[in-house]
Amino acid sequence: MLFGFTGVEISLMIVGISLFGGILSGYPVAYAISGSAFVSFAVIAILNEAGLLYTLQEIDGVMEQVPVFEGGWQKAMLSTESTWAQGVFSRAFGGNVETLLAVPLFVLMGIALERSNIAEDLLSTMAKLFGTIPGGLAIAVVLVGTLLAASTGVVGATVVTMGLIALPTMLKNGYSKSLATGVIATSGTLGQIIPPSIVIVLLGSIVGDMYAIGQENRANELGVTVLEMLGEPAVLSTGTLFKAAFIPGVFLALLYATYAMGFALLNKDKAPPVQLGEPDPYRLLSYYKNNPWLLLSAVFGPLIAMVVFWIVLVNVGLTGSEVVENVVVHAPMSSGNLAILVIVSFLLTLAWALRPSYSLTPIVSGLVGVVLLFFADWFFVGGDATGGTKFTYYFLPGLLLIYGLKHASVRLMEIETLRVVSPPVILIVAVLGSILGGVTNPTAAASLGAAGAIMLAANRKLKDKNQSTKPVIWASLAIIILLLTRGNFDLRMSMENIDFDNKVAIAVSLISYHVAVFGLLYSCWILVRDKIMSGIINETTKVTSMVFVILIASLFLSLTIRSFGGEHYIQEFLQSFEDPRTLLIVVMIVLFLLGFVLDFIEIIFIVIPIVGPVIYAADPALMPPTWITILIAVNLQTSFITPPFGFALFYLRGVAPPNVSTMDIYRGVIPFVIIQVIGLLLLWNFPEIITFLPDALPAN
Incomplete structure (x- = not known):
C-alpha cells in the first residue's frame, strides 16, 4: 500500500485534491467540479493500471492485492455510465423534477x-x-x-x-x-x-x-x-x-x-x-398616555394570547387530524381555519389598537364573525364535511369577517409603515400559508409566489406613474378565492359524479382563474413596457442555470467516488460510530468545515447523498x-x-x-x-x- 494508505483512501485524497484545486483555480464552480471528476478518474485509472492503487483482501486464507478498479478502468467507466443512465439521472431529474421546479x-x-x-x-x-x-x-x-x-x-x-x-x-x-x-x-x-x-x-x-x-x-x-x-x-x-x-x-x-x-x-x-422622521406622526403615544409599553401591549398582546391559545389546543389534541390504524381522525377544530382566525383576529385588533379614534362597529362585527366561525367549525363542521356544508355554516361569519377586514385594511393602510410592509407580508402569508396550511405543495406555492412577486412589482410601477392598479388588485382577489376553493372543495373535473356544491366551486374557480391570468399577463406587460422584465428573466436564468449545472457536475463527482468504492468506504466509517448522535456531530463538523470552501449547493449534492x-x-x-x-x-x-x-x-x-x-x-x-x-x-x-x-x- 502506498504510504500506508489503502487504494480507496488514496483515491479519495486524489478526488479531494482535484476538487479543491479546481475550485481554487478560479474557474466557474460547476466546471471545476465536473472537471475534477474527470481529472481524478483519469489519475486514479492511470495509477490503478500501474498497480499502485489496491486494497488487501483475504481470499481463500491468502491476503491478495485487489485493484480499486477490479475489472480495469474500462469496466469502471462502463459501470459508471450505466449507473448514470439507470438510476442517478432519473433520481435527479425524474422523481425530483417537481420539487426542483420550485x-x-x-x-x-x-x-x-x-x-x-x-x-x-x-x-x-x-x-x-x-x-x-x-x-x-x-x-x-x-x-x-x-x-x-x-x-x-x-x-x-x-x-x-x-x-x-x-x-x-x-x-x-x-x-x-x-x-x-x-x-x-x-x-x-x-x-x-x-x-x-x-x-x-x-x-x-x-x-x-x-x-x-x-x-x-x-x-x-x-x-x-x-x-x-x-x-x-x-x-x-x-x-x-x-x-x-x-x-x-x-x-x-x-x-x-x-x-x-x-x-x-x-x-x-x-x-x-x-431621528429619521417625525417621532409620533399618528399621535398614538399621546392616546396611550405616552406609555410605549401600553402601546406594545395593545398591538401584540392579543396576538400573543391567541398564539398561546392555539398552542394549548394543539397540545391537548383539539385541533388538526391524525391517522389511527389507517383511519383519519379529525379533532373538533380545523388547524387551517384556526390559523386563518388567528391572522384575521390579529388584523382586526391591530386596526383597533392603531386607529383607536375610529368607530368600533366594523371591528367588533369582524370579531363576532371570528367567534361564530370558531363555534361553527367546532360544533357543526366536521373534518370530512363537504364544501357545501362548509359554505352553509361559514357564509354568515364570513360576511362579518369580510366586513370587518375591509374597514380594518383601510385604516391600517393609512399608516405608512404598514402600507410599505403589507405587500411583501401578504405575499409571504399567501405562499407560506398555502404550504403550512396543507393547501398545496411547495412547487405550486412557488408558482404562486412568482406570480405574486410579478404583480407586486407591476403594482409598484403603476403607482409610481399614478396609473390604475385595479387589474392587479382584482387578480390578487381572484388568487385568494382560488386558494379558498382549493382548500374547501373537490375541484377535480375528471370525476364521474360531481356534487352541486363542487360544480359551483369549479365554476367560481374557472372564473377566478381567468381573472388571475389576465392580471398576471397585464403585470408582465407592465414590466416589459418599463424594461424591467428582461433583467428579471436574465438574472433568474443565470441563477437557475448555475444551480442545475452544479447539480449535474456534483452527480459526475459522486459517480467518480462511487466507481472505486469510496462511497461505501465512507459509509462504513460512519457506521463504526455506535451512538447515532455522535455520528451526527461528526457529520456536522465535517459539513461546517466544508462550508468554508464549498457552496451549499455542492455540499447538498456531493456530501449529503454519501452520508x-x-x-x-x-x-x-x-x-x-x-x-x-x-x-x-x-x-x-x-x-x-x-x-x-x-x-x-x-x-x-x-x-x-x-x-x-x-x-x-x-x-x-x-x-x-x-x-x-x-x-x-x-x-x-x-x-x-x-x-x-x-x-x-x-x-x-
Whole structure:
C-alpha cells in the first residue's frame, strides 16, 4: 500500500485534491467540479493500471492485492455510465423534477421583488420606525432581513441589497462598523433557513430519498418491513421541511435582534438613536398616555394570547387530524381555519389598537364573525364535511369577517409603515400559508409566489406613474378565492359524479382563474413596457442555470467516488460510530468545515447523498429526520458567515465602502457566529422547536 494508505483512501485524497484545486483555480464552480471528476478518474485509472492503487483482501486464507478498479478502468467507466443512465439521472431529474421546479420559481420571486425596489422601501420605513431607540437601525436591518429571507430565499441578493442600502446609512449615523457589517451579513443569510429557502428546497429533493433508504436499511437489519417498524411510510417531504424550518428561522432572527439591542444599551455611542422622521406622526403615544409599553401591549398582546391559545389546543389534541390504524381522525377544530382566525383576529385588533379614534362597529362585527366561525367549525363542521356544508355554516361569519377586514385594511393602510410592509407580508402569508396550511405543495406555492412577486412589482410601477392598479388588485382577489376553493372543495373535473356544491366551486374557480391570468399577463406587460422584465428573466436564468449545472457536475463527482468504492468506504466509517448522535456531530463538523470552501449547493449534492443513508437510518423517535435536516441547514448557514471564508462575508466585502476593512467585517460577525452556535445548541437540546409545526399543521 502506498504510504500506508489503502487504494480507496488514496483515491479519495486524489478526488479531494482535484476538487479543491479546481475550485481554487478560479474557474466557474460547476466546471471545476465536473472537471475534477474527470481529472481524478483519469489519475486514479492511470495509477490503478500501474498497480499502485489496491486494497488487501483475504481470499481463500491468502491476503491478495485487489485493484480499486477490479475489472480495469474500462469496466469502471462502463459501470459508471450505466449507473448514470439507470438510476442517478432519473433520481435527479425524474422523481425530483417537481420539487426542483420550485428553485427557478422562488428565484424569480426574489429577483422580481429586488428589482421593484421593495427592499429599499422596507429598509427606509423600518429605519424610521425603530431608529429612535438605541440600536434601532440594527433591529430594522434584522426585521428587513427576515422579511426578505421569507420573500426571496436568495442569500447573495439579500446581503448585497442590504449592504448597498443600509450600510451607508448606519455608518453615516455613527454606528459601529463591526455592528453594522455583522448584522447585515448575518441577517442576509436568514434566507438559508427561513422558508421559502432554496437550501430547504434542494435539501428536500435529496433527503427524502436518503431517509427512505436509511430506514429501509435499518428495517432490513431488523428483519422487518418499514411499515412494521415505523407504522407509517418513511416519507419526508419538502413541505414538512418548510414547516420545520419556520420557527428556528424566526428564533434566530430574534436572537440577532436581542444582541443588537443589548449591544446598543451597553455601547450607546456605537449604536445611537437616530431621528429619521417625525417621532409620533399618528399621535398614538399621546392616546396611550405616552406609555410605549401600553402601546406594545395593545398591538401584540392579543396576538400573543391567541398564539398561546392555539398552542394549548394543539397540545391537548383539539385541533388538526391524525391517522389511527389507517383511519383519519379529525379533532373538533380545523388547524387551517384556526390559523386563518388567528391572522384575521390579529388584523382586526391591530386596526383597533392603531386607529383607536375610529368607530368600533366594523371591528367588533369582524370579531363576532371570528367567534361564530370558531363555534361553527367546532360544533357543526366536521373534518370530512363537504364544501357545501362548509359554505352553509361559514357564509354568515364570513360576511362579518369580510366586513370587518375591509374597514380594518383601510385604516391600517393609512399608516405608512404598514402600507410599505403589507405587500411583501401578504405575499409571504399567501405562499407560506398555502404550504403550512396543507393547501398545496411547495412547487405550486412557488408558482404562486412568482406570480405574486410579478404583480407586486407591476403594482409598484403603476403607482409610481399614478396609473390604475385595479387589474392587479382584482387578480390578487381572484388568487385568494382560488386558494379558498382549493382548500374547501373537490375541484377535480375528471370525476364521474360531481356534487352541486363542487360544480359551483369549479365554476367560481374557472372564473377566478381567468381573472388571475389576465392580471398576471397585464403585470408582465407592465414590466416589459418599463424594461424591467428582461433583467428579471436574465438574472433568474443565470441563477437557475448555475444551480442545475452544479447539480449535474456534483452527480459526475459522486459517480467518480462511487466507481472505486469510496462511497461505501465512507459509509462504513460512519457506521463504526455506535451512538447515532455522535455520528451526527461528526457529520456536522465535517459539513461546517466544508462550508468554508464549498457552496451549499455542492455540499447538498456531493456530501449529503454519501452520508445521508447513514445519518437518516437512526430511529426517528430518537432523531426525527426533520430535526436532522434543519440542524444541517442552520449549520450551513453558520459556515456561511464564519471568517475567514464565509461566502456572505465576500458578498458584503464586494459592496462595502472603502473605509470598511475586511477585519471590521470579521470582528462584526464573530458575535453572531457565537449566537449561531448557541442557537444550534438550543435546537440540539430542544428538538420540539423544530418538530412543533410539522406535528401541529396538516400534512401536504
